Amino acid sequence: MKKTLNLQLDPVEAYDQDVFKQVVLQKAGISSDSAHAYVRQNRRSIDARGRRVKVNVEAEVFLNEDPSPRVEHEYDYKSVTNSDPIIIVGAGPAGLFAGLRAIELGVKPIILERGKDVRARRRDLAAINKAHLVNPDSNYCFGEGGAGTYSDGKLYTRSKKRGDIRRILEILVNHGATEEILVDAHPHIGTNKLPQVVTRLRETILNAGGEIHFETRVEDFIIQKGELKGVITQNGEKVEGFGVILATGHSARDIFNLLHKREILIEAKPFALGVRIEHAQNLIDRIQYHCEVDRGPYLPASSYSLVQQTYFKGKQRGVFSFCMCPGGFIVPAATAPGELVVNGMSPSRRDSKFANSGMVVAVELEDLPEYRKFGPLSAMHFQADIEKKAWELGGKTQAAPAQRMMDFVQRKVSNRLLDTSYQPGLNSVEMREFLPDFISNRMVDAFQAFGKKMKGYLTNDAQLIGVESRTSSPVRIPRDRDSFEHPQLKRLFPCGEGAGYAGGIVSAAMDGERCAEKLIAAYVRL
Incomplete structure (x- = not known):
């Protein structure tokens, strides 16, 4: 038997697990001596509007049965080693989740990231803090995981119409985030824990045959007959695919300058x-x-x-x-x-x-x-x-x-x-x-x-x-409302915060998924 209760509790009742169990069993009319009762919190939010702080809790009680898994879905990442490739520029949440979604759809993501992986990135952050040295390719904004990796990890978003928030949170839990992010009204991983989650996201992409290339900065585009065929890196290497998801974040000024120089439509925002x-x-x-x-x-x-x-x-x-x-x-x-x-x-x-x-x-x-x-x-x-x-x-x-x-x-x-x-x-x-x-x-x-x-x-x-000053992008890269494709340059899919379509980890991740879906549906033969 399963019961769901909506309760308003004192902080000690909500956060002390032993006290919480006793209170919930009492409210549910179940003996506290029952050996076959399992109690957990499903949702939790703090109400501090009154003189006494209360915690609103949705509690679940399982009596004489095993609790259902909190993570409802397992995601299948089959090998895409020999599949058709798409290019993703940027390994922030938009880029990483675009890559994961591409793999789910049977397409190979090639992710190009100007910065370093999360571990190597730490040395450059220490250099900023201690020696005041700024590496323009590896810093708090640029590098694996994007700006959120070392600058908080808050997961709250109001973008409820843009995608499946629960899905994003469950993927993060599957990659090492605590299940508490499925419970709290304002979930938060923490900058000390998010790097490990990002590392596991990378490992999933690589294990499925995707590619991630660090310290690979895009410096030009390959354009033929009004279509974006690929990109050129700082080493002169040409990388081609069925389309490009541009997920470079709100601080990639060189990309904005490149778009403007190449007369690709952008807008002040x-x-x-x-x-x-x-x-x-x-x-x-x-x-x-x-x-x-x-x-x-x-x-x-x-x-x-x-x-x-x-x-x-x-x-x-x-x-x-x-x-x-x-x-x-x-x-x-x-x-x-x-x-x-x-x-x-x-x-x-x-x-x-x-x-x-x-x-x-x-x-x-x-x-x-x-x-x-x-x-x-x-x-x-x-x-x-x-x-x-x-x-x-x-x-x-x-x-x-x-x-x-x-x-x-x-x-x-x-x-x-x-x-x-x-x-x-x-x-x-x-x-x-x-x-x-x-x-x-x-x-x-x-x-x-x-x-x-x-x-x-x-x-x-x-x-x-x-x-x-880096609250959001000062530039918008326009895209069609339905197809997500740039209105002027075919096979270009502007994505995430840098394009002006997201405002945080979760909204960027959802936007990355949708861009991958749109690109693949339009140009990749499955």
Whole structure:
């Protein structure tokens, strides 16, 4: 017999497994002495809106029967060694899941990745943090697994109409992710665990006869009679296939420049730009969980989501938190020397004493009149200029410009900065020296509003660290709504965040799968 119960529990009842079992059996009317009762959580979410935090749990009880497997499907990856090939540029979540889906459909993926595998990539990340050296092909954005591998591993998405979210999560579990990601309302693998999952995804592709080539940067396209036949790498090697899935991520500026140079249609795209804000995690916990001292041993590090509409010179723009990282760290995310970019990440335990979040302002193309001369690359050039100014203000290293929160609101350079999780260090500046007025003025208005929504959030015991500029791609590579194919160049399938069609690991993975399906249906004879 199986029973499903929807319960609202105290944190100790939800997170202490022994207590949880006793509570659920009691609610189900089953004796706690029963030797043949199995209890588990199916869904879990925290409700901190009231003075007492509650945890909403969907519980399953199996009495006198074995529990059904939590992972419902096993995926079949038969050999495609001698099958027709497709080319996938980029080994982020879009590229890897496109490769897996191609194998399921009997097609051989050839994945080209400019960066290194996850293990070799670690040395380049250490060089950024310790020696301030940026490898333009291997960094927090470029390399196996993409930007998410070493900058968080959050799996929450609102893209429920774009594909099967459960399927993506189950594939991740099949490759080593904990089953907890199937339970939590806001699932998270953690940057310390995601590299192992990515490694296993790679092994599945290789074991099935797919190919993955690291340190292989695409520098040109092979175009014949309006069709994309393949690509040319930095070594002059030609790689050809039945079509190309372009899944290069939101920071591949050389690819955007190449597309523009080759007169392949691209478009400037609105994005968002701002800073990272770092608070003590204990402060955020006390605000969110309404506790006087700390959150206790059961509740996870708390997060927040904030948005405020602001007005500047008669134009309305949203200011919003982005990629909030409870118990996390701020990391240097530049992809080339001479620029300063920051991002956030959290380990699986989320046990850092810091909480950080992007706090960004929506940037529309009409906000950038002086960049119109760059055509479809206008927003990208604006983004790059801000990053260069931030780098100069940081001392022309990966030390980041920073300012305490109330000092920023009051236009004061901070005499002393706070402790930080950002390893390369901070340099006290007036952030308006690189943030334009239409960004900084809106942020001030939003901070004051956020201080009213979250009492204690607006404080000089928090600091702004900048610049957070890689929220999404500043360029869109257009594609047909139904076929996913580029409207001008046949056999080109723009994919994922870099093309403007995803915004995180799960949505990118789903987009990769759909692009593989569309390409194969159109051009590969099965």
